[in-house]
């Protein structure tokens with residue numbers, strides 16, 4: 001369902017131009033989504049994210065973790081993380097995501113937002129380590145949150161709600177032309193876990 005109550009299918013491109021975003025809706029049953037949510041909350045090595053933004057050292061309220069096939073280093077906002085080896089749950093979700101998206105991934109960035117006071121500011125996932133026109137698959141668990149895209153030139157925005165157990169794919173030139181964000185909201189009082197499966201290219205390990 002988009003924000004106007006229209007139903008969307010995984011074939012629909014949510015972006016009007018300059019990129020491709022497909023929303024698969026719920027790919028996990030309510031039970032499975034809940035079980036993965038609880039398992040990930042307890043088994044993932046969550047850490048407050050540190051970032052350098054406009055020259056300031058920031059420690060985010062949201063927590064993050066980075067997993068992968070090898071101990072890839074991932075640098076964003078001037079901080080570097082080394083990937084941890086896949087856990088059982090992350091490996092299962094990676095395989096499911098690969099099957100549904102037809103894309104192979106080698107790493108996953110996880111974010112834990114404790115409530116609506118925590119979000120993610122406008123950005124593109126256009127780090128050099130991801131290469132150009134990368135495919136990113138995003139699984140959401142827990143609280144439903146609004147997710148928005150904004151075109152870098154035209155400033156046109158597109159928003160949708162990410163349900164628990166849902167899958168969203170960003171591909172084509174999406175990261176080149178569009179920003180995305182998870183807006184903060186007073187309405188959400190419960191936690192959400194997000195997994196973004198990614199492909200790190202051009203790195204020797």
Ligand SMILES: O=C(O)CCC(=O)C(=O)O
Nearest residue numbers: 109111120125182194196
């Ligand atoms: O939490 C989300 O849905 C998005 C997270 C995100 O954009 C990112 O990790 O790059």
Ligand SMILES: [Fe+2]
Nearest residue numbers: 123124125180
């Ligand atoms: Fe992102």
